[in-house]
Amino acid sequence: MTLKYEDPPKICCLGAGYVGGPTMTVMAKKCPEIKVTVCDLNERRIAAWNSSALPIYEPGLQEVVEEARGRNLFFSTDIESAIRECTIIFVSVPTPTKKSGIGAGEAADLTYWELAARQIAAVCNASENKMPKIIVEKSTVPVKTADAMAAVMAAACKGTDFQVLSNPEFLAEGTAIDDLFKPDRVLVGGPQTPQGLAAIECLANVYRKWVPTERVLTTNLWSAELSKLTANAFLAQRISSINSISALCEVTGADVSEVGHAIGVDSRIGPKFFKASVGFGGSCFQKDILNLVYLCRSFGLPEVAEYWHQVIVMNDWQKRRFANAMVATMFNTVSGKRIAILGFAFKKDTGDTRESPAIDVCKALSEERAKLAIYDPKVSREQYYEDLGKEAMEKIEIDEDPYVACAGAHAIAVITEWDVFKTLDYQKIFNSMSKPAFIFDGRNILDHRKLSEIGFTVWAVGKCMKKVLDTEGSPSP
Ligand SMILES: NC(=O)c1ccc[n+]([C@@H]2O[C@H](COP(=O)([O-])OP(=O)(O)OC[C@H]3O[C@@H](n4cnc5c(N)ncnc54)[C@H](O)[C@@H]3O)[C@@H](O)[C@H]2O)c1
Numbered sequence: 255m256t257l258k259y260e261d262p263p264k265i266c267c268l269g270a271g272y273v274g275g276p277t278m279t280v281m282a283k284k285c286p287e288i289k290v291t292v293c294d295l296n297e298r299r300i301a302a303w304n305s306s307a308l309p310i311y312e313p314g315l316q317e318v319v320e321e322a323r324g325r326n327l328f329f330s331t332d333i334e335s336a337i338r339e340c341t342i343i344f345v346s347v348p349t350p351t352k353k354s355g356i357g358a359g360e361a362a363d364l365t366y367w368e369l370a371a372r373q374i375a376a377v378c379n380a381s382e383n384k385m386p387k388i389i390v391e392k393s394t395v396p397v398k399t400a401d402a403m404a405a406v407m408a409a410a411c412k413g414t415d416f417q418v419l420s421n422p423e424f425l426a427e428g429t430a431i432d433d434l435f436k437p438d439r440v441l442v443g444g445p446q447t448p449q450g451l452a453a454i455e456c457l458a459n460v461y462r463k464w465v466p467t468e469r470v471l472t473t474n475l476w477s478a479e480l481s482k483l484t485a486n487a488f489l490a491q492r493i494s495s496i497n498s499i500s501a502l503c504e505v506t507g508a509d510v511s512e513v514g515h516a517i518g519v520d521s522r523i524g525p526k527f528f529k530a531s532v533g534f535g536g537s538c539f540q541k542d543i544l545n546l547v548y549l550c551r552s553f554g555l556p557e558v559a560e561y562w563h564q565v566i567v568m569n570d571w572q573k574r575r576f577a578n579a580m581v582a583t584m585f586n587t588v589s590g591k592r593i594a595i596l597g598f599a600f601k602k603d604t605g606d607t608r609e610s611p612a613i614d615v616c617k618a619l620s621e622e623r624a625k626l627a628i629y630d631p632k633v634s635r636e637q638y639y640e641d642l643g644k645e646a647m648e649k650i651e652i653d654e655d656p657y658v659a660c661a662g663a664h665a666i667a668v669i670t671e672w673d674v675f676k677t678l679d680y681q682k683i684f685n686s687m688s689k690p691a692f693i694f695d696g697r698n699i700l701d702h703r704k705l706s707e708i709g710f711t712v713w714a715v716g717k718c719m720k721k722v723l724d725t726e727g728s729p730s731p
């Protein structure tokens with residue numbers, strides 16, 4: 255028997271966060287005939303989605319929300335009604351790293367996920383309408399999670415046909431709207447049964463309304479779940495690889511940008527994700543690699559687990575190395591020195607600070623008793639308190655203007671690659687700073703030669719400091 259699904263299918267999503275919000279907004283824009291409802295337990299978040307001050311910053315998001323909201327896009331806390339009336343139910347709730355118990359520090363915490371599954375099962379069970387449902391894992395989950403979802407549904411919900419699919423999300427923050435408009439691929443995994451294949455077709459057809467058919471990939475469930483963890487592991491591995499080479503560049507006179515370019519033009523390697531940095535951040539890379547590491551250990555593959563774990567080890571080292579280099583360069587002490595931190599978000603074009611390397615660097619410098627003055631164009635004041643703690647914040651200045659943050663500083667650290675930092679008036683900044691004036695470029699976005707000419711002592715990731723200072727440009731190992 256193959257299932258016949260409602261056409262067009264009504265869609266809802268549990269979780270109105272960085273993924274649920276933008277993903278469903280774009281789906282509603284591209285499929286005006288489909289009613290899309292985004293639900294959340296958090297009333298403030300839903301109120302914000304229904305206002306002009308959206309709960310997340312993402313370039314282009316506001317315009318798309320305004321176009322579709324109230325037409326076929328709705329934000330609501332009425333989760334039960336949404337589950338009851340919809341055919342396709344996306345689940346996009348957090349799956350953070352477990353903090354305690356078995357697998358603490360590595361395994362994914364599936365508490366939110368299971369609560370959502372139980373809620374769907376309970377509503378379907380109580381509902382008189384037994385229309386078939388497609389439940390879609392949008393959250394990033396360990397391989398085999400769909401089995402758990404199916405078990406919860408089978409045990410707690412009688413009389414409803416349901417299929418569980420995996421449709422991992424590959425958007426990156428800061429470019430989410432572009433990524434969703436033109437994805438490299440959409441991945442839909444499901445059971446390879448007639449019912450499962452019918453559900454895969456139903457969901458794939460929604461995406462095919464704006465994504466070319468050849469980019470809508472269909473697989474079995476476990477391939478889809480594992481592909482998400484693997485994609486993030488490979489991307490993060492490239493960053494850790496180039497960051498490891500950045501350390502070698504600094505001591506040999508090689509330049510990490512030149513090395514990255516020289517290897518990236520090899521079409522077998524490719525140019526993307528080769529920017530050396532103060533370390534990668536964001537809510538996904540570390541969590542998903544740890545999740546992969548835990549899975550490998552659970553399946554008796556310690557060598558594979560250790561291999562991927564090194565990506566995290568290298569990233570932690572890179573963050574520490576940056577803070578240590580600052581202290582070492584500034585005559586082995588930053589105690590009492592004012593340091594301007596430019597950028598606190600984990601990357602440009604987002605206000606998200608989850609796992610931002612800025613948190614580690616600020617904590618390390620605070621421990622050395624530096625006086626920090628932080629500027630970021632998008633991070634909210636409350637977020638600094640959450641990330642750095644109330645006690646530390648008593649000694650930290652948050653500025654609304656980068657020139658104010660830099661005035662009187664002994665050093666500047668560029669932690670986030672915001673475009674605005676490239677065009678600041680560094681002569682004016684230099685004039686306002688204590689001397690010698692240091693600048694630490696954790697993103698290689700500044701013109702180091704020009705800064706040296708102004709008089710700054712420049713330290714940049716993967717660049718030999720002597721080379722930066724040498725206006726002739728000849729490397730001096
Ligand atoms: N942030 C990203 O760029 C990104 C990209 C791809 C995949 N992911 C994955 O997507 C998932 C969600 O990530 P996020 O960044 O959107 O998280 P988020 O914290 O921004 O949003 C999750 C939302 O789910 C809500 N929620 C929790 N339980 C709920 C329930 N039972 N019913 C309704 N709402 C509920 C929370 O209140 C929260 O608002 C994670 O598994 C993450 O790994 C994230």
Ligand SMILES: O=c1ccn([C@@H]2O[C@H](COP(=O)(O)OP(=O)(O)O[C@H]3O[C@H](CO)[C@@H](O)[C@H](O)[C@H]3O)[C@@H](O)[C@H]2O)c(=O)[nH]1
Nearest residue numbers: 423424425426427493527528529531534535536538600601
């Ligand atoms: O060459 C590079 C590229 C990125 N980064 C850093 O790596 C982190 C992650 O960046 P990015 O991947 O662009 O952002 P995310 O929003 O974390 O997106 C990743 O994580 C998402 C959640 O799983 C996936 O959906 C995306 O495909 C994947 O790119 C940031 O701190 C970046 O500054 C570098 O240091 N060097």
